[in-house]
Amino acid sequence: MSAERERLNVVLCWHMHQPYYKGPEQSDYHLPWVYLHGIKDYSDMAAHLEYNPDARAVVNFAPVLLEQIDDYAGQTRDWLEKGTLIRDPLLAALAGPGLPLDLESRTELISACLRANERHLIKRHKPFERLAELARRMLEDDQYVSYLNDQFLADLLIWYHLAWIGECxxxxxxxxxxLQAKGQGYSVADRRALVELISEVLGGIAERYRKLAKSGRVELSVTPYAHPIMPLLVEMDSAKEALPKVEMPQLADYPGGEARARWHIRKGIEVFESHFGFRPNGCWPSEGAVSEPTLKLLEEEGFRWAATGQQVLHNSLCAAGKGDQLPDNWVHSAYRIHDGSVNLFFRDDGLSDLIGFTYGDWHADDAVGDLIGHLENIADSCRGNPSALVSIIMDGENAWEYYPSNGSYFLATLYERLAAHPRLRMTTFSDYLSEHRDASPRLSSLVAGSWVYGTFSTWIGDKDKNRAWEMLADAKRAYDRVITAGSFTQDELAELERQLAICEGSDWFWWFGDYNPGDTVSDFEKLFRRQLAHLYELLGEAEPDYLSQVFASGSGDPALGGVMKKSD
Known part of the structure; x- marks a missing residue:
């Protein structure tokens, strides 16, 4: 067997996703994370792949993220060219030229400029650290805020955005x-220059990834349109496959869920094609949430592969009676279900979580050395099996703020050493399948689940999550009734379908639950009710009284309920 065939296949898959933060119609963005991650993580990840021509990766984009990046790029461009108002309070304040005058708005602005990693984004920059320290003192009694002049606010805004700039x-x-060298005393022209940079970066993201894909360095894949948990749409009782005693909402099923799941898949492909110019081969289903019916839908829509979490495979093998006799490296393979044609890849949870939660405090050389040591051990145990593959799949944006320099040293070292390693081969899922046709073993059945714990407990089973499902189902029944009886133009129908899709997104349910931090739960709870209310408004229906009442609150530790979770 040749040395080339002895190399262990390794896929790095970065999932890029942000919730839909914009309020209904032309209202403001409620949180700024799309454009901030755009200038930091989406830009940096592209740069690392551009700088390392021998590296390979899969990059997955959620369509609602692509649309929001486009929207920000368009809004900033319109502001620069026409002076049109930017519909994000934080970015609009940076653009100026004026700054808010009332105490409440200034307090909110200062608080927003403190939402950053203390160690790696604030304390890294001494001028920002000094401004943040003074800001916190002022916020102890917001009456003091009125004594802070516009120059303080301008400098705070500049440094907040500079801290979020990607390392490359x-x-x-x-x-x-x-701008960094200037340090303080920033002018209106300085603020405009920073907005110009932000607009330029956001406007170029899709094209940079398209070029990487065209050159063969990156495989681009997609998630269903608004990031829904498809198995729960198609068959809500699928939650019981991994958790038989889970407490379910008071509804038998989500009305018309299979048709809605198919709509999300097709709309996701449409948005992807409009940005990148080709149809994707692969899909990272939202949160890696899979079931046999949803894999069938993906197959019918032409996907060649999908991916999910390791625990889903473990649950499926145990259900098939193989739990006590798992083969070596059971997770390091593609699988197919029954006679299906979709190849299913499973995340190596241990290696993925090392990058997501452990290596941030390590020296980059030590972290990469440790990861490669694990991969070499896997290569040893897979010797003689050229179709073995390790799938490292993780959040592509949120981990890096816990690393020095936005993970730049780690990622550069990782790509360089993996690409040069004589026993490891960086590849993509589609390239792997092209070289290993019919190598995927068959699973007799698949236990529905996600990458988080192998269950759907992050999105259903808690009383607040279940209440949200009941509210959503009420809205869907109203939607079905009105659509069937009414007469709408094609544009009106498209707007209604999209608004319903936004309400069906997974992120609302992720954040509901008492274990999550109160401020974040409040942000998402209010916006969820607003999105549902707007759907009723578009339908011409009176919204239920309960949409004016808070139904979810949180009191958890932010560290235990954040944007990332460990898989176990």
Whole structure:
């Protein structure tokens, strides 16, 4: 067997996703994370792949993220060219030229500029650290805020955004370096220059990834349109396959769920094609949530592969009576279900979680060395099996703020050493399948679940999550009734379908639950009710009284209910 065939296949799959933060119609963005991650993580990840021509990766985009990036790029461009108001309070304040005058708005603005990783984004920059310290003192009694002048606010806004700039831009862009060197006393022209940079970066993200895909360095894949948990739409009782005693909402099933899941798949493909110019081969179903019926839908819509979490495979093998006799490296393979044609890849939870939760505090050389050591051990145990594959799948944006320099040292070292390693082969899922046709073993059945614990407990089973499902189902029944009886134009129907889709997104349910931090639960709970209310408004229906009442609150530790979760 040749040395080339002895190399262990390794896939790095980065999932890029942000919830839909914009309020109904033309209202403001409620949280700024789309554009902030755009100038930091989406830009940096593209740069690392551009700088390492021998590296390979899969990058998955949620369509609602692509649309929001486009919207920000368009809004900033319109502001620069026409002076049109930017519909994000934080970015609009940076653009100026004026700053809010009332105490409440100034207090909110200052609080927003403190939402950053203390160690790696605030304390890294001494001018920002000093501004943040003063801001916190002022917020102890918001009456003091009125004594802070516009120059303080301008400098705080500039430094907040500079801290969020990606490391590759920080090193190579003269505008960023000049603004950092100035340190304080920023002018309206400085603020405009930073908005110009932000607009340029956001406007170029899709094209950069398209070029990487065209060159063969990256495989781009997609998630269903608004990031729904498809198995729960198709068959809500699928939650019981991994958790038989889970407490369910008071409804038999989500009305018309299979048709809605198919709509999300097709709309996701449509948005993907409009951005990148080709049809994707693969799908990371929202949160890796899979079931046999949803894999059938993906197959019918032409997907060649999908991916999910390791625990889903473990549950499925145990259900088939193989739990006590798992083969070596059971997770390091693609599988097919029954006679299906979709190849299913399973996340190596241990290796993925090391990157997501452990290596941030390590020196980059040590972290990469440790990861490669694990991969070499797997290569040893897979010797003689050329179809073995390790799937490292994780959040592509949120981990890096816990690393020095936005993970730049780690990622650069990782790509360089993996690409050069004589026993490891960086590849993509589609390239792997092209070289290993019919290598995927068959599973007799699949236990429905997600990458989080192998269950759907993050999205159903808690009283607040269940209440949200009941509210959503009420809205869907009203939607079905009105659509059937009414007469709508094609544009009106498209708007209604999209608004319903936004309400069906997974992120609302992720955040509901008392174990999550109160402020974040409040943000998502209010916006969820607003989105449902707007759906009723578009339907011409009176919204239920309960949409004016808070139904979910949180009191958990932010560290235990954040944007990332460990798989076990």
């Amino acid at each position: 831009l920080r090193v190579h862009d003269i505008r960023v370096r000049s």
